[in-house]
Amino acid sequence: MSNLPLIDDPAFYALAVPAVLLMGLAKSGFLGGFGSLATPLLALVVPVPQAAAIMLPLLLVMDATGLQQLWRDRDSALLRLLLPAGLIGTVVGTVLFGVLSTKTVAGLVGGLTLLFLAQRLVFPPRADAPPPPRALGFVLGIASGFTSFVAHAGSPPISAYVLPLRLPPVTFAATMAVFFGAVNLSKWIPYAWLGLIDMRNLSTSLVLLPLAPVGVWLGVWLTRRIASAWFYRLAYAGMFLTGAKLLWDGLK
DSSP states (O other): OTTSOOOOOHHHHHHHHHHHHHHHHHHTTTTGGGGGGHHHHHTTTSOHHHHHHHHHHHHHHHHHHHHHHHGGGOOHHHHHHHHHHHHHHHHHHHHHBTTBOHHHHHHHHHHHHHHHHHHHHHSOOOTTOOOOOHHHHHHHHHHHHHHHHHHSOOHHHHHHHHGGGOOOHHHHHHHHHHHHHHHHHHTHHHHHHTTOOOHHHHHHHHHHGGGHHHHHHHHHHHHTTSOHHHHHHHHHHHHHHHHHHHHHHHHO
């Protein structure tokens, strides 16, 4: 392993280990919103594109772990709406990569996330409120694919549509696992084309790989046992922290 051209900065691993575990928990649906903090954490010690490239192989292992445990609980009808939109978003991300700065994208995602939460707080939904319009889901699916491509921060846009549907926690987790599994798989060729896949990033991913399934296993176990009310409280808390962090990254 010592012959691999990997990152050897201890400060990187001090942040990478909790970032990978946090992303694993988010991949299971538990602490869902917190997963978007993983790439910004790594970006404290390496450039954002490199942080995204290092996370990509780990995300695929997490996706496979989550899908193996949650596939049967997915909402297929919801995925027929969201998946095409998410894949369109990755195409948009490929085209605009390098045109829009990561700081600009982070600020926009953070601001919109906080606006969504403020709207939910000021105008809380009634129990008999109709679900959000499908057109909004398609638009937010595109936004999720785009922000996922740029910085693995796709959770806030898609959560703004799916959380108000009040799905059972396991169904929410399974649907998000399938959605992001497909989106992350679609990133490989564009990332390679953009020069983000190299031996140093892949070697660093390999060192972190054993941690990838741990957070997912723990998160799935917790998701199947936590009460719905607490699940959604944690989800909204994660969105708030993510939104605040991304907005700060965009403004500083």
